[in-house]
Amino acid sequence: MSQDILAGLAVILEEVAGVDPADVTPEKTFIDDLDVDSLSMVEVVVAAEEKFSVKIPDDDVKSLKTVGDAVSYIQRAGVAA
Amino acid sequence: MTTTPRQVVVTGLGATTPLGGDVASTWAGLLAGRSGARRLTEEWIEQLPVQIGAPLAAELPLGRVEARTLDRSQQMALVAAREAWADAGSPDVDQERLAACVASGIGGVITLLTQHDVLREKGARRVSPHVVPMLMPNGPASTVGLEFKAKAGVHAPVSACASGSEAIALGLDIIRAGRADVVIAGGTEAAIAALPIAGFAQMQALSRRNDTPETASRPFDKARDGFVLGEGAAILVLEAAEHAAARGARVHGTLAGAGISSDAYHIAAPDPTGAGAARAVRAALRSASLEPTDIIHINAHATSTPSGDVAEAVALRSALGNHIDEVAVTSTKSMTGHLLGAAGAVEAVVSILALRERIVPATRNLDALDDEIALDVVSIDNRKIGTGAALSNSFGFGGHDVCLAFTV
Numbered sequence: 001m002s003q004d005i006l007a008g009l010a011v012i013l014e015e016v017a018g019v020d021p022a023d024v025t026p027e028k029t030f031i032d033d034l035d036v037d038s039l040s041m042v043e044v045v046v047a048a049e050e051k052f053s054v055k056i057p058d059d060d061v062k063s064l065k066t067v068g069d070a071v072s073y074i075q076r077a078g079v080a081a
Numbered sequence: 082m083t084t085t086p087r088q089v090v091v092t093g094l095g096a097t098t099p100l101g102g103d104v105a106s107t108w109a110g111l112l113a114g115r116s117g118a119r120r121l122t123e124e125w126i127e128q129l130p131v132q133i134g135a136p137l138a139a140e141l142p143l144g145r146v147e148a149r150t151l152d153r154s155q156q157m158a159l160v161a162a163r164e165a166w167a168d169a170g171s172p173d174v175d176q177e178r179l180a181a182c183v184a185s186g187i188g189g190v191i192t193l194l195t196q197h198d199v200l201r202e203k204g205a206r207r208v209s210p211h212v213v214p215m216l217m218p219n220g221p222a223s224t225v226g227l228e229f230k231a232k233a234g235v236h237a238p239v240s241a242c243a244s245g246s247e248a249i250a251l252g253l254d255i256i257r258a259g260r261a262d263v264v265i266a267g268g269t270e271a272a273i274a275a276l277p278i279a280g281f282a283q284m285q286a287l288s289r290r291n292d293t294p295e296t297a298s299r300p301f302d303k304a305r306d307g308f309v310l311g312e313g314a315a316i317l318v319l320e321a322a323e324h325a326a327a328r329g330a331r332v333h334g335t336l337a338g339a340g341i342s343s344d345a346y347h348i349a350a351p352d353p354t355g356a357g358a359a360r361a362v363r364a365a366l367r368s369a370s371l372e373p374t375d376i377i378h379i380n381a382h383a384t385s386t387p388s389g390d391v392a393e394a395v396a397l398r399s400a401l402g403n404h405i406d407e408v409a410v411t412s413t414k415s416m417t418g419h420l421l422g423a424a425g426a427v428e429a430v431v432s433i434l435a436l437r438e439r440i441v442p443a444t445r446n447l448d449a450l451d452d453e454i455a456l457d458v459v460s461i462d463n464r465k466i467g468t469g470a471a472l473s474n475s476f477g478f479g480g481h482d483v484c485l486a487f488t489v
Contacts, residue, residue: 039211043210043211046207
């Protein structure tokens with residue numbers, strides 16, 4: 001499950017921000033490690049909501065520092081839904 | 082007592098136009114007399130009375146993320162600026178002495194229209210977070226400024242079809258005023274979309290020769306019926322002469338002066354007396370410390386509209402007197418179409434190349450000179466010229482008049 005989410009995020013990050021999928025590992029931070037700026041992060045969130053059928057409120061986005069944070073969040077949100 | 086202004090030279094040229102993806106291919110297209118106009122094939126074209134335009138000749142060499150986060154006008158400006166910067170030798174300059182002046186007449190209108198469709202069809206959550214930076218008129222200037230880390234100011238003068246020339250004139254002022262040593266200056270426009278075409282068509286500004294696009298743009302010709310909407314960008318690297326000399330830069334030519342005026346006549350129609358345009362030409366000559374008799378070539382604004390071309394001819398005779406009979410006049414737009422806010426920048430590049438190569442590309446589609454146009458328009462064959470100065474005119478809806486003066 002979490003591997004599928006990780007792989008799905010890698011596809012989104014490549015499409016939106018040109019990130020090499022090989023660089024998308026759980027410990028990486030979006031801003032400092034992957035160079036995803038705040039505008040592109042909004043695009044990543046919207047694409048992730050669509051891909052994984054979850055809601056990620058704007059207030060929660062701030063807590064998603066790393067790829068692992070996002071994977072866990074999407075996993076929990078998906079279970080809750 | 083007046084002091085001699087700082088001399089400003091042109092050390093880099095870049096362009097992407099309906100004739101080619103760079104300066105060399107654009108220039109070759111002009112010398113060959115090619116037309117960049119064609120019938121448009123987009124699915125929305127069928128609803129419009131005008132179905133021709135002059136789109137870019139080449140794909141834009143950009144990465145996927147650049148293409149996704151930049152409006153087409155920004156993309157074109159970036160491509161032209163990279164070419165110009167490389168042409169200038171990719172100089173290592175003090176970023177705090179580097180400015181960018183990149184104009185657009187309309188701004189990110191394609192982004193505005195497509196994102197409005199997204200809003201209506203898919204809702205607010207799906208609107209791109211890049212939409213505001215993509216549609217703002219200063220977007221192209223900011224994109225270029227970011228690319229080269231320009232920290233002496235980023236500017237985007239907006240004056241419709243005079244915007245590109247006004248950006249270059251502003252660059253001259255900035256260097257003369259000592260606020261920067263190098264300015265990346267030019268214009269860009271990407272407005273081949275249904276709404277702008279419909280709007281220009283409603284103004285009766287566009288040619289309706291839908292079946293013969295390559296002969297639709299016919300400046301100064303008796304049978305002209307409007308302009309052909311083009312897209313593209315051109316960028317010049319302007320540099321203080323002493324700065325260029327200190328780094329041993331190759332110099333294409335000198336931006337000797339610029340004149341700006343306004344008609345205060347009508348929001349869209351040109352003043353038939355050409356008074357405003359003539360004031361811009363005289364101001365450019367004064368700015369460049371040139372006499373009318375120094376001028377050997379004029380790259381006219383000449384869009385192929387019935388009233389505009391006549392008003393410009395009147396203005397040129399008023400400003401230069403009978404010396405205008407000795408001047409080789411041409412219209413680049415007969416081949417490129419009208420690139421709106423990029424037109425002045427493209428024609429600045431072309432004017433410099435004409436002086437440097439000593440050849441004026443012929444105006445295409447000039448079968449019968451309008452009786453009301455008393456100009457020596459170069460047609461059929463390109464014409465060799467000697468050494469001297471050139472002027473490039475740009476006028477815009479709103480009554481904007483800009484004239485640039487070049488020497489080599």
